[in-house]
Amino acid sequence: QSSSSEAALSPAAEHLLSIGFSEDQVRKVASRFGKRAFNPDVERSVKPVLRWLSSLGLSDLQVQKVVSSHSTIFSYSLDEHLKPHVQWLAAVGIGGDQVANVIAKFPALLGYSIEAKLKPTVQWLLDIGLGEEQIAKVIATFPNLLSLSLEVNLKPKVQALRDQGLGQAEISRMLVSFPQLVSYSPKRLTHRMAVFAAQGRLASSL
Numbered sequence: 001q002s003s004s005s006e007a008a009l010s011p012a013a014e015h016l017l018s019i020g021f022s023e024d025q026v027r028k029v030a031s032r033f034g035k036r037a038f039n040p041d042v043e044r045s046v047k048p049v050l051r052w053l054s055s056l057g058l059s060d061l062q063v064q065k066v067v068s069s070h071s072t073i074f075s076y077s078l079d080e081h082l083k084p085h086v087q088w089l090a091a092v093g094i095g096g097d098q099v100a101n102v103i104a105k106f107p108a109l110l111g112y113s114i115e116a117k118l119k120p121t122v123q124w125l126l127d128i129g130l131g132e133e134q135i136a137k138v139i140a141t142f143p144n145l146l147s148l149s150l151e152v153n154l155k156p157k158v159q160a161l162r163d164q165g166l167g168q169a170e171i172s173r174m175l176v177s178f179p180q181l182v183s184y185s186p187k188r189l190t191h192r193m194a195v196f197a198a199q200g201r202l203a204s205s206l
Contacts, residue, residue: 010039012046012074019050021064029071040074049074052082057100070107081110088114092122093136106143121146121154125175128158129168134176142179157182157189164193 013026021029030038040046053063067073076082089099103110112118125135138145148154161171174181184192 010037011042012040013038015042015046016067020060021067025064025068028068032071038071045074048078049076049082052078053103056086056103057097058104062100062104066103066107070110073107073110076110084114085110088118089139092139093132094139098136098140102140102143106147109143109146112146118146120150121148124150124154129172130175134172137176138179142183145179145182148182154182156186157184160186160189161193164190166193 010030013030016026016029017023032038050063050067053066054060058066073082086099089095089102094102109118122135125138126132130138145154158171161174166174181189181192
């Protein structure tokens with residue numbers, strides 16, 4: 001028998017196998033539950049969540065990727081947790097196909113608190129001068145930004161850009177054009193900015 005047979009004993013795991021998940025994917029899903037058994041209710045949790053993900057426009061492959069990397073999604077309430085997250089995305093300008101792309105890129109977003117994590121990050125982006133359409137573009141391009149700590153990561157990175165002599169308008173343009181910049185280590189960020197400054201193409205290069 002395969003090494004995933006233990007996971008397949010769970011009705012939830014058996015259902016995932018039956019709809020096209022690979023044994024490796026099911027094993028990953030089960031392993032993310034740690035010492036707790038992967039045994040969410042198939043009819044009340046697994047099937048409704050899978051249908052919901054598909055209804056957002058995610059392909060079968062994207063659904064499999066989301067569930068494999070963030071299997072705790074089955075522990076969330078559809079009405080009280082998952083759907084409000086999509087409503088929040090819509091409120092910040094992420095709609096239509098973009099919703100599916102954002103969730104496929106960064107399914108962990110569905111686990112963050114809207115009030116304690118997501119809203120404060122968006123408010124900070126507004127505070128530093130980004131407009132609503134710019135913020136929507138940043139999130140659509142690099143949703144992982146929402147996982148970064150304001151105090152430990154985002155604010156220091158923007159301050160580092162200011163220390164390089166960039167004005168607020170330039171920083172806003174850079175964040176919109178290349179939001180991944182804020183995920184760089186301080187050393188890498190400083191080096192990147194020094195190279196751009198030496199070449200005289202700080203914002204335009206991005």
